[in-house]
Every structure is written in structure tokens, then in C-alpha cells.
Amino acid sequence: MKLNKIADGIYSDGRKNYTENLVKGKKVYGERLISFKGKEFREWNPFRSKLGAGLKKGIFPPIKNGSNILYLGAAEGTTISHLSDIIKENGLIIGIDVSARVMHKLVELSEERSNLIPYLEDANNTEETKKELKExxxxxxxQDVSQKNQTEIFLNNAKTFLEKGKPAIISIKARSISQKNSKKILEEEKRKLEKEFIVKKAVFLEPFQKEHLLVYCEKK
Ligand SMILES: C[S@@+](CC[C@H](N)C(=O)[O-])C[C@H]1O[C@@H](n2cnc3c(N)ncnc32)[C@H](O)[C@@H]1O
Structure with a gap:
């Protein structure tokens, strides 16, 4: 088996995608580990990660070794672990989540990954987070938070933390917003984003994730 680089820090064997494991020998969510040219790689499962599904649909996270990332809806760190692999020790991820239960797992992950800082907070409270993160x-x-006002949360955080021209990706879950026609809901949310962002690409995540739209945009 041979791996080819398909984006910064992301590799493919032609069918599956991988990141180089920052913590050799350690799995995060039961993913497969493989060796290639003396290095260890972790399979990025598109059924477990919306960004993983996005890769299969042609959306690549715009990050590299040394990037700084604000991640809303960190959960137990499944997706974050792959971003942590890509940005390596020079980069930094602030992983925000409102749930103390998942934060426990994220804190454990951060003990192995020095580029990850877990942050227990409601992503609606940008005034609070701004005090801590302003530097x-x-x-x-x-962002990947399952809330009715998920687009508003994203817009508010972008306004607070993102400079003009910077990239952002949101995973929008239709069922958290309403029980109506999911395509219609997702189109409406995308239109809300267009007020503050240039939408570069938007993809539905089927068959990996049901009724989700992943939107890649750039701050106006
Ligand atoms: C679908 S999970 C995220 C999965 C994660 N992005 C991954 O791929 O590994 C959604 C997460 O959003 C968090 N969440 C929901 N509302 C939130 C809020 N207002 N602020 C911060 N986190 C929130 C939940 O606690 C949950 O852990």
C-alpha cells in the first residue's frame, strides 16, 4: 500500500484518508493505524467526522503545520485529533464545548497533545471567551454544534475572532433547526451565512452523515 499527499498533512491510499499520528501508537476513537515509510498514520473515518466526510466530498480544511484553530463543538475530540495531527506541535487548537461530560475526555486527549487546549464554555458566550482568547x-x-441557532453562533464567533479574508467551515445539522424539509432548511442557513461570508463551497454529507450541509466560506 502507498500513501499520497492530497492536502497539507492529509494523505490517501486512493480510498481512505489519513493523517500522520502525532502520538505514535495511540488511537483516539478506535481508528485504524497503518505504517508507511517509517511513519504512522491514522485513518480519518468519514462516518465519525463531518470534516472527514467533507474530505470525501472535496472540502479540505485550510490549515497546515503551525495553524491556529478555533473549534466550536469539540466533543470528545474525534475530529480535533486529526486537526491536531495536521497542525503539529507548532500549531494551536482551542476546543470549546458546553458539556462537562465530553470535556473530561478532551482534557485527557490534551494531556497527550500539547497543541490542544480544551475550553468548557457555551459558544454563545463570545463576550466571555473574548476575554480569554483576545491575544x-x-x-x-x-463549528459543529447541534443547536437551533447554530448559524447565529457561527456568525457571532466569526465576527469576534476572525479577520477579513480568513477561512471558516461550518457543519449545519438540519434536524437541530426544524423538522421541515432538510434541503430547504440548509439552503436558508446558507443564505444567512452569505451576509457575512463569501461561500466558496457547500456540500451535503450523504451518505456519511445524514441531513448535514458542510459550508466552506471566507470572512467578508
Ligand atoms: C456533533 S457533536 C461534535 C462532534 C465533533 N465536532 C467531532 O467531530 O469530533 C456536537 C457538540 O456540540 C456541543 N455543543 C452543543 N451546543 C453547544 C454550545 N452552545 N456551545 C458549545 N458546544 C456546544 C455538544 O456538547 C457536542 O459535544
Missing amino acids: IKFDFLF
């Missing part, structure tokens, strides 16, 4: 210049904002 950091973020290169990329990612």
Missing part, C-alpha cells in the same frame, strides 16, 4: 490570531474557525 490569539486564528487562522481558521470550525
